[in-house]
Amino acid sequence: MKKIAPKERVSELIKQILKARIKVESQEELCNLVLRELKKEDKNYTLSPMRVKRIALEIPEIEVKAKTKRKVGLLKIEKCPICDSPIEPIKVKNLLNREIVIGYRCTDCGYESDLEAFMPMKYIFILKQRYIPLPKSI
Numbered sequence: 001m002k003k004i005a006p007k008e009r010v011s012e013l014i015k016q017i018l019k020a021r022i023k024v025e026s027q028e029e030l031c032n033l034v035l036r037e038l039k040k041e042d043k044n045y046t047l048s049p050m051r052v053k054r055i056a057l058e059i060p061e062i063e064v065k066a067k068t069k070r071k072v073g074l075l076k077i078e079k080c081p082i083c084d085s086p087i088e089p090i091k092v093k094n095l096l097n098r099e100i101v102i103g104y105r106c107t108d109c110g111y112e113s114d115l116e117a118f119m120p121m122k123y124i125f126i127l128k129q130r131y132i133p134l135p136k137s138i
Contacts, residue, residue: 004045005045011058014052014062022126028049035047056125063125063126066122081111083109083111089101
């Protein structure tokens with residue numbers, strides 16, 4: 001019977017793998033690496049690449065980058081393709097003093113895109129160098 005791996009253990013393994021490798025080139029690869037370690041503990045554990053990405057996004061020491069593909073004619077985006085947070089339009093005024101949307105920015109993870117390059121193709125997971133946690137009082 002399949003078992004869902006505990007979030008805390010998956011988080012620990014993601015950090016452990018990235019400390020050893022610094023960078024993993026796709027969410028599928030990271031999922032396979034984490035799952036390989038989990039199966040050493042219990043061969044019934046299961047894990048999806050999407051869940052690995054979501055857990056990695058919550059770890060302050062990990063940076064998640066997205067490589068995108070061009071998609072022309074993108075009109076409106078509701079959620080960030082990386083973390084599912086709300087997206088806000090990036091607006092500027094044109095020569096006629098009218099606001100126009102030139103891209104989108106995530107309100108949480110900082111992902112930005114112009115109107116043509118928004119759809120993520122591949123995620124890259126990177127261990128932030130010199131990560132120093134801030135004191136809780138700040």
